[in-house]
Each structure stands twice: as C-alpha cells, then as structure tokens.
Amino acid sequence: MNWPKLRTFLLTVLVLCLIPATRYYQIDVPLLRFLRGSHHVDPLSLHLSGEFVENNLGTEQEPDGSVIVRMIAQQYLFIPHCVLVPAGVAVHLRITSADAVHSLTFNGTDYAVKVLPGTISEAQLQFPRPGEYKMPCREFCGAGHYAMRSELKVVPRDQFPALRPEERGNCAAQ
Amino acid sequence: MQRNNRFSSVLGRSAWPPALLTLSLALIAGLTASSLNLQARDNPPDRIPSYVAWTPETIAAASGGDAFRGMLLAKRCDHCHGAEGFSPIASTPNLAGMDKLATWKQLEDFRTRKRLSRVMEPIATSLSSRDVADVVAYYAALPVLPDPQDNRTFPQSQADPGHAAIASRLISFGDGERGIPPCQACHGPVAYRTGVPSLATQNAAYVLNQLEAFANRARTNDINMPMRTITALLTEGERQAIADYYGSGLGLQPASSTAPK
C-alpha cells in the first residue's frame, strides 16, 4: 500500500473514531446531534414537553417484553419515587437531571448510572431476582443528598401488571 | 471517460452527484426516523404541572418588579392577606417576606389554572404581568421578624412539644429510610431552591391544607413533582405535626437547633 492511500485510510479511521468520542465526552456537535437523535434536553423545561413530562415517567412495556424506565433526578429526589419492573427482562433506563449531577445506584448490584443535567443517560439493566432494591444517590448533590433514595420493586414476570400509558408511574404489583 | 474507473462502468460519471445526494438524504431520514421512534407512540396527552420554567428570562421578569407600585396594588389584597402581609384568616397564606419567584409562580399558576382556587383565579387574572411582578416585589420587601410596633396575627398557635419533636426531625433530617429529604434543604432557612416558598412564617391551617392537597393531588403545580412525592410518604400525623411546627413560629430558626438530642 502506498503512502497517500495509507494516509487517507488512517485519516478516515481517525475521523470515524472521533464520532463516538463526541458522545463520550459530551461534546456538542449540532450535525451529529441531528444525525443520531438528540441526547440533549433542556433541564429547566423537562415538565413542558418531550420525553420527561410527568405522565411519561416510570415503566413502559415494549412489545418484546422488555421495558423502558424513564426517570428524573433532582435535588433531592428521584422521580418516580418507586419504580416497578419485571424480573429477568431487559430494562432500558433513560434518566436525566433537572439540576445538579447525581448518580443512581442500586443496592445489592454493581449498577451505577451517572446523571447529568442537559443530557439523557442510558443504561441496559437486568434484575434476575424479584425483590426490593433501594436506589440511593451516590454523588454528593447538596443539603438533602443523604436522604435521596428511591425504591425499585422487581416482581416475577407473570405478576407484572399490564400498564396502560397513564399508569407508568404506578408502583403497585398485582 | 478514458480512465478505466471501477465505478464508471456501472454509473456514468455525471450520475454520481445526484446518486450520492439521494443516498445521504436517505441515510439522514433513516437515522432521524429511528431516533424519533422512541417518542412517537400512542401516548396520552402531556400533563403539564405549570407553564413556568426557571429560565434566566423568567427569573428576570419575575424579580424586576417595582415594590412601591406594588404597595398600591396590594391594597386589594389587604383584607385577606393582611396589611402587613400576615393574614388574620388561618387558611389564607401569609405573604410577608415571601421570595418573589415563589409568589410570582403561584400567581402565574392561578392565572393559567394550573393551581385551582376559586378565590385567587379571578384576582390573578385581573393583574397584568407588570402588576404581578410589582406586587410580589412589595410582599418580598415586608419584614418577617416580629416587631413590637405592629399588630400582626402570627403566630396563631402553639405547637405541642411531642409534635414539635417529630416535625423538627423531619424538617432538619428528613427520613433516609423512606427517602424523604429534609424540608429545610429546599424551603430554608438552610437552603432555598428556586421558586420554593418559605414556610417559616406560614399559618398552620394553610400549611396543612397544602400538604393535604398535594397528597391527594388536588394541587399538582409543583414542577417535577417534589411535593406530591414527599407528601404521599408522610403520615397524616406527620403532616399535622409539621403544620403546627411552622404555624407556631418555630421554623424561624434552623430546625436542628430545636431538634431533640
């Protein structure tokens, strides 16, 4: 392979590597934002429109049995305060912050999701065993930080109620 | 067309730019469609708690009022909210010393029917946006600390010591086990969050009414649901204890200074 060709090849590889890097380092490139679908949200107006309006928070069931869980972190609460998911299915978490940096963790597991204002954090989780997990915030976020903890209820798949769209925040199992 | 390009046999050179354009447009369309897919489901209409969002412009509009003009406007509010901002009626809120943003937001919510009150809705609707900014500036400037010269109607009640101990623990420490954050981390005097009303000089009956209203969703104008969430975790007795605590003036100092050891 001659040098000019190699150079073009290396340059292309470099540029391709930069694309995921912009996402990792939260660099905002408008064209890329447009192309991959925005991960950016306005932390001050989550309640006005879009994915994080209050009636859309909580657990949404997918046709394939997996669930999407949408949450907001704010000083000093995670909303919804209690989340219900079925055991053993893929849980796709989408969470954003309305103010400071928080970290959503699940006691008894290794999961920890850093939550930043202005961007949607995503994580693929799975909880094989039914039970109740406390979800404390593990990033100091101010005066009420130590009381910032929600609850996750994992119920067997057959006990998971069929949630209508307006019941996503519902935490009561059948 | 002399160079034997690999592609020129498939497509003439002149066909390339349009083909590339079509291809890239299709790519962009596909990517946007796949990202929109997450949102475009048969969702019920958005439930919006309040049209207020604390952008710098909103904060500037809400805090730029003229307190003197506000004083003249507040004549209309006197017989319910009190001439010194302390209401003689226990279920009507005291407004003296209340943060401008907090009162501004409530008036805005009354006007847009995001907070329902048969009394306040027509009053808030009759005020222009300039009037609202002015009147909240006036109430924010009224003194909170007791003054022997005035004949204010606060505090109206005395807290029972057993109740006060329960309340001061919740106000200063919250309850980590149940995930209840301490009230004073948002409502002061330890820290104030944007647009959060002070409770230190609020009447007991009004505080209790509001806690009950949040808990049973009669009041739903808290942005991102902090109060609806917290009040649902409190017991009836705790709500009563907290209302008595604030209503008796104990909230003027940080609660930890009155908390039992």
Ligand SMILES: [Cu+2]
């Ligand atoms: Cu936090």
